[in-house]
Amino acid sequence: xxxxxxxxxxxxxxxxxxxxRAVDGVSLEIEKSEILGLVGESGSGxxxxxxxxxxxxxxxxxxxxxxxxxxxxxxxxxxxKMRKIRGEKIAMVFQGSMNSLxxxxxxxxxxxxxxxxxxxxxxxxxxxxARELLMQVGVNPEKAKSYPHELSGGLKQRVAIAxxxxxxxxxxxADEPTxxxxxxxxxxxMELLKTLRVEYNxxxxxxxxxxxxxxxxxxxxxxxxxxxxxxxxxxNEVVLKPVHPYTQGLIASVPKVDSFALKPASIPGDPPDPxxxxxxxxxxxxxxxxxxxxxxxxxxxxxxxxxxxxACLLAGERLHGRSVG
Amino acid sequence: xGRYVAKRAATSLITFVxxxxxxxxxxxxxxxxxxxxLFRSPLLTPxxxxxxxxxxxxxxxxxxxxxxxxxxxxxxxWGISFYYRxxxxxxxxxxxxxxxxxxxxxxxxxxxxxxxxxxxxxWKRNTMTDVGILSFSLVLYALPTFWLxxxxxxxxxxxxxxxxxxxxxxxxxxxxxxxxxxVLKHLFLPMITLTLVTLGQFSIIMRNTxxxxxxxxxxxxxxxxxxxxxxxxxxxxxPNALLPTVTIIAISIGTVVAGAVLTETVFxxxxxxxxxxxxxARRDYPVLQGAFLIIALVVILSxxxxxxIYAFLDPRVKYS
Amino acid sequence: MSARAVxxxxxxxxxGVVGLAILVFLAIIAIFAPYIAPYNPNAIDPNxxxxxxxxxxIFGTNELGQDIFSLVIWGSRISLLVGFLATAVAMxxxxxxxxxxxxxxxxxxEALMRVTDFFLVVPAVVLAIVxxxxxxxxxxxxxxxxxxxxxxxxxxVVRSQTLVIKQLPFxxxxxxxxxxxxxxxxxxxxxNVMPLVYANTALTIANAIFTQAALxxxxxxxxxxxxxxxxxxxxxxxxxxxxxxxxxxxxxxxMIVVAVLGFALTGYALDEVFNPKLKEGVVFAST
Numbered sequence: 032x033x034x035x036x037x038x039x040x041x042x043x044x045x046x047x048x049x050x051x052r053a054v055d056g057v058s059l060e061i062e063k064s065e066i067l068g069l070v071g072e073s074g075s076g077x078x079x080x081x082x083x084x085x086x087x088x089x090x091x092x093x094x095x096x097x098x099x100x101x102x103x104x105x106x107x108x109x110x111x112k113m114r115k116i117r118g119e120k121i122a123m124v125f126q127g128s129m130n131s132l133x134x135x136x137x138x139x140x141x142x143x144x145x146x147x148x149x150x151x152x153x154x155x156x157x158x159x160x161a162r163e164l165l166m167q168v169g170v171n172p173e174k175a176k177s178y179p180h181e182l183s184g185g186l187k188q189r190v191a192i193a194x195x196x197x198x199x200x201x202x203x204x205a206d207e208p209t210x211x212x213x214x215x216x217x218x219x220x221m222e223l224l225k226t227l228r229v230e231y232n233x234x235x236x237x238x239x240x241x242x243x244x245x246x247x248x249x250x251x252x253x254x255x256x257x258x259x260x261x262x263x264x265x266x267n268e269v270v271l272k273p274v275h276p277y278t279q280g281l282i283a284s285v286p287k288v289d290s291f292a293l294k295p296a297s298i299p300g301d302p303p304d305p306x307x308x309x310x311x312x313x314x315x316x317x318x319x320x321x322x323x324x325x326x327x328x329x330x331x332x333x334x335x336x337x338x339x340x341x342a343c344l345l346a347g348e349r350l351h352g353r354s355v356g
Numbered sequence: 357x358g359r360y361v362a363k364r365a366a367t368s369l370i371t372f373v374x375x376x377x378x379x380x381x382x383x384x385x386x387x388x389x390x391x392x393x394l395f396r397s398p399l400l401t402p403x404x405x406x407x408x409x410x411x412x413x414x415x416x417x418x419x420x421x422x423x424x425x426x427x428x429x430x431x432x433x434w435g436i437s438f439y440y441r442x443x444x445x446x447x448x449x450x451x452x453x454x455x456x457x458x459x460x461x462x463x464x465x466x467x468x469x470x471x472x473x474x475x476x477x478x479w480k481r482n483t484m485t486d487v488g489i490l491s492f493s494l495v496l497y498a499l500p501t502f503w504l505x506x507x508x509x510x511x512x513x514x515x516x517x518x519x520x521x522x523x524x525x526x527x528x529x530x531x532x533x534x535x536x537x538x539v540l541k542h543l544f545l546p547m548i549t550l551t552l553v554t555l556g557q558f559s560i561i562m563r564n565t566x567x568x569x570x571x572x573x574x575x576x577x578x579x580x581x582x583x584x585x586x587x588x589x590x591x592x593x594x595p596n597a598l599l600p601t602v603t604i605i606a607i608s609i610g611t612v613v614a615g616a617v618l619t620e621t622v623f624x625x626x627x628x629x630x631x632x633x634x635x636x637a638r639r640d641y642p643v644l645q646g647a648f649l650i651i652a653l654v655v656i657l658s659x660x661x662x663x664x665i666y667a668f669l670d671p672r673v674k675y676s
Numbered sequence: 677m678s679a680r681a682v683x684x685x686x687x688x689x690x691x692g693v694v695g696l697a698i699l700v701f702l703a704i705i706a707i708f709a710p711y712i713a714p715y716n717p718n719a720i721d722p723n724x725x726x727x728x729x730x731x732x733x734i735f736g737t738n739e740l741g742q743d744i745f746s747l748v749i750w751g752s753r754i755s756l757l758v759g760f761l762a763t764a765v766a767m768x769x770x771x772x773x774x775x776x777x778x779x780x781x782x783x784x785x786e787a788l789m790r791v792t793d794f795f796l797v798v799p800a801v802v803l804a805i806v807x808x809x810x811x812x813x814x815x816x817x818x819x820x821x822x823x824x825x826x827x828x829x830x831x832x833v834v835r836s837q838t839l840v841i842k843q844l845p846f847x848x849x850x851x852x853x854x855x856x857x858x859x860x861x862x863x864x865x866x867x868n869v870m871p872l873v874y875a876n877t878a879l880t881i882a883n884a885i886f887t888q889a890a891l892x893x894x895x896x897x898x899x900x901x902x903x904x905x906x907x908x909x910x911x912x913x914x915x916x917x918x919x920x921x922x923x924x925x926x927x928x929x930x931m932i933v934v935a936v937l938g939f940a941l942t943g944y945a946l947d948e949v950f951n952p953k954l955k956e957g958v959v960f961a962s963t
Contacts, residue, residue: 047688085580118582131577133592135599135671145581178671194581367793374794382810498936500886502893503929506912510922519918607796614801618890622912632802633894636809648806652798659797 032102034201034234035061035084040096042076042083049306053079055258056096056330061202061234066224068249068266069238070281074302076258077238081204084236085123086113100202118145122195126207127188132179138190139165139175145197164193167230168223185216192223199231206238221248243285246270251338254278257303257313259330264339274341276318312343320345357674360667368660375652380425383645429649435642439635444646448628452650454522455627458543459616462550466612467605470555474562475597479589481567489559496556501615505549505622518542520624546623553615554608561604565597572596599670606662610655617651685949692945695878698938706752713746717902726916729923736923738907739914747907748927754903755935758819759885765823766830766880771873773827774834775861779842788831795828801890808896818897822884833876837869871950878943882936889932904928 042054054076061067071077082088084098086105098105100120105113122145125131132141142164143157152160162175168189179187188208195203205224209217225248228235239245246252252269254262254277262275273279280298300317303309309316311326318325324344333346340346428434434444470493477489509519518524522542529535569575570593578588620629628647635643667673686692705712714734721741729736735744777788795803804821811817841847841864850860889905891897895913899906907928911917916924 087576087579114582114584116582117580123577123580125573125577125580129573129577131573133574133578133596135596136592144583148582148584148587180672191577194577367790370790371794371797374790375798378794382807494937494940495933498882498933498940500889500893500929500932500936502890502912503908503925503932506908506917506925506929509917510920510925513918513920610797610799614799617799617802617805618894621894632805636805636894636896641810644806644809648802651802655799656797 033060033099034063034065034101036097036099037080037084038097038099040080040083040098041094042079042088043093044089045091045093046306051305052258052308053305054083055308057255057258057260058096059253059260059263061236063201064228064232064234065251066228066235066237066249068242068245068252069236069255070240070242070245070252071255071261072240072302074257074305075255077255078206080255081123081206081236081238084202084204085117085121087123115149118195118200119149119198120200121202121204122198122200124188124191124195124203124205124208127184127209127211130179131191132187134179137176137178138170138182142190142194142197145194149198161193161197164197165190168193168196168227169219184212185219188212188216188220189223192220192227196227196231196233199233201233203227203233203235204238205235207240208237209239209241209244217244224248242270242281254281257308258305259313260332260340260342261314262339262341262343263332264335264341268336268339272339274335274339274346275314275343276320276345277314278341280317357667360673361664364660364663364667368656372653372656375649375656376426376429379645379649379652380422383641434646434649437635437640437643439638439640439643444642447631447643448646448650451626451628451631451647454625455616455620455629457539458546458550458620458625458627459612461543462547462554462616463612465547465551466554466558469551470558471562471601473555473559474601475566475589475594477559477563478566478570478597481563481570486563490563493556493559493563496552497560499553499556501549501553501618502622504553505546505619508545508549509622512545517544519545522626542625546619546625549622550612550615550619553619554612557608557611558601558605561608562597562601565601565604566593569593569597599666602662602666602669606659606666609658609662613651613655682949686945689945689948691941692949695938695941695943695945698934699942702752702756702935702938705749706756709749709753713743713749715743715746717742717746717750719743726921726924728921735927736921738910738924739916744907744924744927747902748904748931751902751904751907751928752931752935754815754901755885755888755905755932758815758822758888758903759881759935759939761819762822762826762884762888763877763881765820766826766884767873767877769824770827770830771834771866771869774831775838775865775869777831778835778838779857779861779865785835789835792828792831795825796832800825801887804887804891805894805896808891813891813896813898815898815901818888818891822887822891825887826880826884830873830876830880833872834869837872838865841865841868875943875947875950878939878946882939882943885932885935885939904931 037060038058040054040057041052044051044053057076057080059067069077069080079088083092083094084105086094088094094106096106100116105116108116132138139158139161142161143154146152146157146160147154158175162172165175166172170186170189170193174182174186179190182190192205192208203224208224209220212220221244224235224237227233237245237249242252242254246266246269249266251264252262252266253260254269254275256277262269262273262278269278270282273282277298280296283296284298298317303313303316312318312321312328312330315321315325315328322344328344330342332340332342333344335341335346432445434448436442437444437447440447473489473493477486477493480486512519518541520542523535523538524542527538529538575588575593578592583592616627617629617632619625620627621633624630628651632644632647635641635647686696719742721737724733724737724741726739727733727737733743733745735748738744738747773788773792777785777792804825807821808818811821847860847864850864855863888897888903889908892899892903892905893909893912895909897905899909905928908925911921911924911928
């Protein structure tokens with residue numbers, strides 16, 4: 032049985048300006064002990080996807096679809112049961128720039144809290160375990176009694192990770208874990224996640240806009256655009272042989288050390304307005320391969336190879352043996 | 357933390373000095389200067405006038421008068437009351453005591469009830485409870501202090517609850533307890549008035565603070581740990597919300613004191629407020645000046661104390 | 677935000693609608709007082725002293741036989757006028773000081789902030805009482821006193837907004853293009869600060885109405901002009917309260933509550949309209 036199976040997840044937000052289709056029919060699976068990179072621009076719906084799995088959406092969100100965690104549909108659970116799952120089976124680490132730590136509580140207390148809440152462990156013992164956890168993520172035990180504002184951004188993020196690991200969750204969702212951190216720290220955190228996956232036998236969804244960073248760690252990559260999946264597959268296939276023009280654009284826009292280009296390549300145009308999504312392929316306005324048929328394309332995923340899917344007519348054509356330019 | 361406290365102490369001192377200077381300007385330099393008027397006041401005997409002259413140096417240049425004034429203020433020599441013929445400090449002291457008897461329980465009650473209601477409203481936001489508490493608090497905030505006092509007087513008149521003064525006149529008490537109970541009976545209405553008008557704004561402030569905290573990132577992160585609403589509120593939100601609330605309540609001390617002044621006058625409670633009211637009628641300017649100074653001093657001091665308490669509570673300030 | 681958008685957002689805010697309704701109601705009363713009031717408020721009727729409410733006198737009469745309903749209607753004029761004018765003074769001074777302090781920074785800012793702190797710390801009502809007692813109690817004085825005691829809270833709000841605007845790229849760009857400080861303050865800072873001031877204005881008016889009533893009630897303001905506080909003053913000093921003549925005290929006080937509520941609700945709603953990122957509302961500054 033797969034760890035996580037998401038089926039046709041849709042998350043719409045009811046706003047004064049209209050209905051925002053943040054996630055518009057996304058299906059994917061995650062195996063045990065697998066790292067999935069979920070990438071896309073801001074507004075692609077990737078963060079919303081992560082929040083949806085935790086059921087941490089605001090009141091104006093309308094969610095349809097199914098999210099099976101080890102066979103159980105999370106969306107149908109009563110809130111009490113979902114609370115038990117949060118922290119224990121699935122945990123989340125938030126954007127590095129967020130203040131996910133309570134400013135007036137000592138760091139070790141916050142890491143100890145999940146243990147106290149879920150397992151009823153007594154305070155002193157929980158704090159001891161917390162200090163061990165902190166050590167594992169690279170936070171010196173002497174910093175354990177600090178307050179968040181006394182720590183650097185990188186350390187705070189490690190603390191957040193320790194907090195998420197406290198109960199050995201089967202799945203960790205990391206939403207832009209390295210944004211707002213410097214490049215060195217970014218690499219360290221990524222390495223840490225890789226190590227933890229092995230040590231804790233844990234699956235990780237890394238949500239990011241930085242495809243190059245994530246590709247170094249992830250087993251599989253999922254690319255989202257305007258609320259839908261554009262491409263999904265093993266990392267080396269997606270990165271080295273991208274099929275969807277959006278993915279190609281993302282890869283191409285990563286500045287390369289050995290390239291002679293004067294300007295970094297970028298994808299022309301802007302993502303569509305989520306209040307006013309075009310019918311047909313949502314990437315079409317920016318796509319240099321657009322052709323007839325795209326304006327009525329509904330985003331189904333074509334199989335490029337055994338595990339590699341892409342929501343593009345190009346993939347469909349390839350399937351039928353037609354070569355593409 | 358030491359630096360923070362030192363800075364606040366300096367600021368408070370500057371503010372107090374500014375108050376002292378302002379009072380001097382107000383009472384001496386403005387047209388119809390009351391102090392020089394007193395030379396012609398028929399109320400004083402020649403020897404009293406001479407004493408005042410020596411004390412205030414009224415025939416000396418202005419800047420000398422100012423220096424004498426400063427010296428007097430800091431020595432506790434705040435002049436002689438025109439009306440009571442006694443040192444102003446002597447007149448002020450019992451009045452201050454009476455004001456404290458009114459202020460302290462009222463403020464504490466207002467804080468406890470106000471903060472409690474605010475937490476409840478913020479917690480159950482947008483429900484009927486919230487709307488109810490918010491409306492109630494808004495009306496209380498809009499209620500003029502003296503009007504509420506008047507209304508309570510009219511309601512209480514028939515019931516025999518005292519509506520004026522601090523103690524029944526012309527009654528002898530056989531033991532201290534009877535005296536205390538009598539005072540408490542007199543304290544009842546003014547205290548209710550002052551508590552009610554004050555708790556409205558505290559409740560609104562606390563509610564808003566709670567709502568702000570609920571939208572903070574750490575609240576979301578806490579939910580992701582599988583926390584129940586109750587634990588989040590009690591262990592995270594309220595402690596964080598108390599910090600700005602302490603500050604704001606401290607700033608409101610001035611308003612509370614103002615409310616006390618108005619309440620006292622309506623109920624003739626013999627505190628500093630009534631003293632101000634009476635000395636205005638009697639043109640007893642030394643007492644008026646003294647009362648104003650003492651109120652300012654108390655408020656400035658309370659603000660400073662509140663700042664220190666805040667510094668102590670907020671680890672971000674304590675450990676910086 | 678365009679005027680249309682502002683209106684649309686404002687009217688969707690319940691508090692705002694109630695507040696605005698109250699303001700309109702008050703405006704009608706004040707403006708059309710001569711037509712609404714059944715009697716000349718100054719007219720004395722020795723035969724109808726301290727009468728309880730009746731069809732002839734909806735709110736009864738006072739100790740001079742004057743119709744209280746008419747008094748309350750006419751009283752709205754001074755009560756509201758002082759509120760507006762005092763606030764106008766406060767707004768002008770407060771905005772100027774706030775922008776100057778926020779934009780200039782340094783010693784000027786420090787000095788101005790100390791002055792502002794002083795007024796915020798010392799209870800304004802008490803200061804107003806003392807000042808009004810020492811000076812004469814004319815209408816102009818009362819307006820000036822209240823105005824000069826209310827500007828600090830505006831200044832504070834304006835200053836913090838100025839600090840925010842100051843950092844924005846387009847101000848930097850303007851500076852780089854060689855614009856003078858005055859120009860920047862006038863063309864860039866001021867228009868962006870104004871929306872914040874609207875909310876503060878409403879709250880200041882609420883406070884001003886209250887303060888004027890308090891001053892007049894205590895006899896420190898001018899008791900010759902009819903205002904709600906003035907009516908209460910005589911209700912109290914004539915002994916009508918202790919005698920239990922409730923109709924004398926309830927209407928003027930109720931009007932004060934209604935007026936303060938109206939402006940306060942409007943102020944809250946304006947704040948939510950112009951500061952949506954404050955999410956659930958503002959912590960108001962009480963003078």
